[in-house]
Each structure stands twice: as C-alpha cells, then as structure tokens.
Amino acid sequence: MSSPKTDFSRCRVLIVEDVLPLAIQYRTMAKALGVETVTAASVREARNQIGQGPWHAALVDIHLPDGSGFEVMEALVTRWPHCAVIVVSGEDSLDNAVRAAHAGAMDFIEKPVEPDRLQITLRNALQAATLSARVEQLEPVQRSQFHGFIGSSAPMRAVYSMLETVAQSRAPVFIRGESGTGKELAADAVHRCSNRAKGAFVALNCAAIPKELIESELFGHVKGAFTGATADRSGAFLEADGGTLFLDEIAELDINVQAKLLRALQTGEVRRLGETRHRTVDVRIVSATHRDLHAQVQAGRFREDLFYRLYVIPVDLPPLRERGDDVIDIAQAMLERYSREDHKGFTRFSEAARAALLAHPWPGNVRELINVVRAAVALHDDTVMQVEMLPLHYRDSHEAPAAPAASGTPHRAAAAAETPAPAASEDAVAAIRPLAAVEREAIEQALRLCGGNITRAARALQVNPSTIHRKLASWS
Numbered sequence: 105m106s107s108p109k110t111d112f113s114r115c116r117v118l119i120v121e122d123v124l125p126l127a128i129q130y131r132t133m134a135k136a137l138g139v140e141t142v143t144a145a146s147v148r149e150a151r152n153q154i155g156q157g158p159w160h161a162a163l164v165d166i167h168l169p170d171g172s173g174f175e176v177m178e179a180l181v182t183r184w185p186h187c188a189v190i191v192v193s194g195e196d197s198l199d200n201a202v203r204a205a206h207a208g209a210m211d212f213i214e215k216p217v218e219p220d221r222l223q224i225t226l227r228n229a230l231q232a233a234t235l236s237a238r239v240e241q242l243e244p245v246q247r248s249q250f251h252g253f254i255g256s257s258a259p260m261r262a263v264y265s266m267l268e269t270v271a272q273s274r275a276p277v278f279i280r281g282e283s284g285t286g287k288e289l290a291a292d293a294v295h296r297c298s299n300r301a302k303g304a305f306v307a308l309n310c311a312a313i314p315k316e317l318i319e320s321e322l323f324g325h326v327k328g329a330f331t332g333a334t335a336d337r338s339g340a341f342l343e344a345d346g347g348t349l350f351l352d353e354i355a356e357l358d359i360n361v362q363a364k365l366l367r368a369l370q371t372g373e374v375r376r377l378g379e380t381r382h383r384t385v386d387v388r389i390v391s392a393t394h395r396d397l398h399a400q401v402q403a404g405r406f407r408e409d410l411f412y413r414l415y416v417i418p419v420d421l422p423p424l425r426e427r428g429d430d431v432i433d434i435a436q437a438m439l440e441r442y443s444r445e446d447h448k449g450f451t452r453f454s455e456a457a458r459a460a461l462l463a464h465p466w467p468g469n470v471r472e473l474i475n476v477v478r479a480a481v482a483l484h485d486d487t488v489m490q491v492e493m494l495p496l497h498y499r500d501s502h503e504a505p506a507a508p509a510a511s512g513t514p515h516r517a518a519a520a521a522e523t524p525a526p527a528a529s530e531d532a533v534a535a536i537r538p539l540a541a542v543e544r545e546a547i548e549q550a551l552r553l554c555g556g557n558i559t560r561a562a563r564a565l566q567v568n569p570s571t572i573h574r575k576l577a578s579w580s
Contacts, residue, residue, distance in 0.1 A: 112230050115139045115160040120150045120176050121192070122168055126215075130163050130192075133222050139230065147171035154179050159187045161229040163222075166193040166200060174203065181208050181558070188229035192217060203576065205398070208558040221412070228416045231275050235266075235417055251293035253286060254437050255430030259422040263290070270417050271297035276369075278414055279392035281421030284469030287392040290421060291350035294390055303347025308340045311353035319361050320377055323368070329378025341374045345385045354414065355393040355400050359407070366410045389414065420560070423553075424466040424473060431461050434470060438477040439489060448485045456491035547575055 117134045121127040122145045131141045139160075144150040147170050154176075162180055166173040177189055191204040194215040201212040210232070211225050248256040250264045270277050271294045279287045288307055295305040313321050320329075324339025340349055351357075357365065368374050369389065373382040391414045400406040424431060435453065443450040453461070466472055476495060484493045550561040551572075558572050565572075 112137050112139045112160075112227075112234075115230050115234065116158060117141045117226070117230075118150070118153055118159050118162040118164075118180070118187075119143045120145075120162065120164045120168065120173060122146060122165065126165075126217075130217070130222070133219055134163075134226060136223065137227060137230065145169070147173075147175050150176040151179055154183050157184050157187075159184045160233045161188045161190065161226060163190050163192055163226075166191060166204075177204075177209065186233050188233040190222075190225055190229060201402075205556045208556070221409075224412045228412060231273070232417055235269055235273070248433060251296050252289045253293070254434045255427055256433070257427045257430045259426055260430060263419070263421060264293075266419050267293045268297050270294060270419065272299075273417065274388060276389045276391070276414050276416045278397075278416065278418045279390065279421065280418055281392070281394065282423050282469055283394045284471030285421040285423060286470055287394075287421060288350060288352060290419060291348070291352075291390040291392065295348040295350075295388075298348070298388065300347050300388055304344050305348050305350065306340050306344040307350040307352060309352045311356040315358045315361075318358060319364065322361070322365065323374045323376055325377035326379050329376075333378070337376075339374070339376060341368060341385050341387055342376075342383065344387045346387075348388045348390060351389065351391040351414075353393055354391040355395040355397055355406060357406075359405065362407045362410050366407060366413060369410075369413045420554075420557070424469040426564070429462075431466070431473065432458055434473055435461055435477050438474050439481065442478055442481040446481055448481055449487050450481060450485075450489050451487050453489045454491060457489050457494060460491050460494055544575070547572055 115137075117139045119127055119130045119134065119141055121130060121143065124145075127143045127145070131143060134141045142153055142156075144153050145168075147168050150164075150168075159180065162176075164173040164176050164180075168176075173191065173193075177191070180187055180189060188210045189208065191200075191209045191212045192215060193200055193212070204212045210229050213222065213225065248254065250260075250267075253260065253264070267290060277291070277294055279290050281287055281290075291307065292305055295301060295303075308321060310318065320333070320337060320339065322340050324337045324342055325333050326336050327333055368385075372386070373384055375382045397406060397411060397415065401408050401411050424434075432453070439450050439453065442448070461473075468475075479495065480489060480493050486493075546565065547561070550565050551558070554560040554564065562572050
C-alpha cells in the first residue's frame, strides 16, 4: 500500500549540516514533501534558528565546525518537545546511534543518505510530530471507559486522545507496550474511531502461527496449493479489505515473509498461494510488538525498509504499574462481571485487598490482574473480596500494618522508630552505593521503560528533560 498523501505545507524542517552540497540535497528532498526548510551550518547558527520556530522535524549532523549536533538536539527538543529529530552521521558508530536514541532522536542515518530512505523517514517524522502536537492541544478525555479500556488515569486519557486522533489518518500505526497492556484493544479502538469502522477488523498474532503457515494466513491460498490445503482460503489481507488489519507481535514474523509483506504494503496487491492473479486490497495496517523493533533491525532480524513502512505513528501504552487507581477500577469491573457469570455475591474489595492490589507491580499488566480476579471469584464466595482470598503473593505484596504497641505504652513503636539504630558493620557501610551510581541507574531504567523517550522518562522522574540530556552527555 503506497503511503497516504499528507499536507505538510504548514510544517517546518530545520537542516543542520555544514557541507553545503549535502545541505542543498537534504533541502531538495524535504521540499519535495511541501515543507518549509531552513538551513544552519554550525551549532551557533542552529541555536539562533531554534528560537525562530516552531520546528516540526530536524535533520542534524553530528560533527559540526563549532561543536556537536547533540548540543543542537538538546536545545531543540527542550524548546520544541514535539520536534522529531533525525540524526545524520558519516560514522556508523553504535555508540552514536545509542546516544542519539537516548537523546530522543527518532532515527539515526549513516551517510551517504539514500533519497528514498530519507524521504520515508522524514515523512514519518512529520506525521508523528504533528499528531503528537495535536493530541497535547486537546482537552484530556474525561471518561473511565474507552472502547474496551477501563481507567481514567492521566496516562490513559492521553492514550484515548491519541487513538482518536490517529484514527482519522490513513497512516500506519505502531503500538508499543509490554505484554498484557491491551495492544489489540488499542488497534480495535483505532478501527472503531475511523471511517473504516463499517469494514472488518482482522487481528493476526504473528507469534502464534507456525512459520510455514504464516504466508497462507496473511495472503490466503487456493485448494491444493500445498499439503493440507483442502479448500480455498482468503487470508487476512483479503478479509480486511476496506477495513483494518492488526499484525500483533510483528517482530516474530519470519524474515522471508517480511519481504512479501513489504511488497504488499508498497503495491496494495496480494496474491494467494497457488494462484497467479494479483488482487488489489485497501487495508489500513496497525502493528504491535512488546520487543524493541529498532534493536531487531540493528540485529538483522527485521527488515529496515519494512520497519519504516510500519513505524509511522507510534502509540505507547503505559504499563499497569504506572496507571495508579486504574488498577482498582479494572479489578472492580472484573469482580462484578465474574460474580454475575459465576452467580457469586461479590460487590466490592475490602480496604486491605485494595491496598494489596495497588502495591503489586503487575509484571503481566492488565491480563495478569484479570486472571487474579477471575481465580479469586471462582474459588470463593462472599459479598466483600477479602485480602485473604487473593493468591498468596498478591497478599504478600501489601505490607502488613505495624504490630500494635504493648499495653500501657501506646507510643512505644513510634519511639522505637525515632531511636537511632546501632552503627552498621564496616562491610555493610562499604556496600552502600554512591549516589551518582544510583542516579544513573534510575535514569537508565526510566529510559528503558519509556522506550528511549527522554520527555516521557523525565516526566516519570519528575525532572526537566534537559537534566537527562546533560547526564547522558556527561556519561558518554
């Protein structure tokens, strides 16, 4: 499927490149998309231009006459957080690529730059940047349910707004999130909010289908095309014609099938196995994975050209541990549902049970929470779900209240807490980690959990994004 035509006439691209022929080449490529372009040949010139924004995308060379392109990136994303930065370098350095990703770059391209690659990347960057800006301008969606999602936390309200916004575009959507966060629900919401809602929504889990059958599942086959093909099969693309095709766990797709999927996306045509006729299809693609797909590309396990066809508008689903009281809202909804189904009397959770649910880290996310409530309802019956009815490890995740003070000394526990502890041994003191090491570990963990998104990581850590940029620069 060819990429949809989008009007970028109001978008502005900053090109930071000190080699004049390359700057002209990049400017020509960018202008082909209809954008306004401005060039800068040094860090000083770039800093002067940054204040003349807004900037929707930027091409930034790393090596500049008066400094590093990373300095430009820091100033650019601090002033214009929705600007999508593409780093260009003559050195294919893994360290530079990792540093660019940590600094918030959307992509890292090695020189010489292939025109098609740059235009696809720039188009994707502009679409993502403009949609992100539109979502932030929207009033937060005030609701507790959204096309199967339950919860009204700030991260989920942002997700609801993003899904509604991207649904209006034909551009491919890429959903990122841990297992159990609801990626298929998000894909279905995009479909339901779009003008394709009357068409079919077809979901295909690439990890659940044997490698030898995935091509048939995608494109279909005719009777006798291979052993076991006892009847004609349409395939996911033909079934989703006029609607939406959701490719879950796309990172697990066999490398040989990736080439055929890429061709189908480029041409808008598919051919069933055992058939010579090509059929034209109109399908909107939504894909997802819990893996780092960019790392899969670098490792050679996923085609780079297919990556840029699918990774156009990213949508991040937060893990359950970051959704606050949504845990209780989801658990309560499931408690009522399964109580009705099993003819049980449960109506609510006790305070201790609620505390235990909130204290648990939920590595399996919403899927894990649903299973916990389902099991508890099946094994017990009452009007109130007590903490004792939850599986042991969920009860243990909630810290028990402090033991009551001895009779006649009601403040003994408090007094004991205020009494200095005896000095620790030298070995224990030596095991204390330096504050700088703890700080670095916290920042690196936040970046991993946020997929390298510095703005999101900074928000979670409650610091300014420029703080993380400075730390990364000092560690390099």
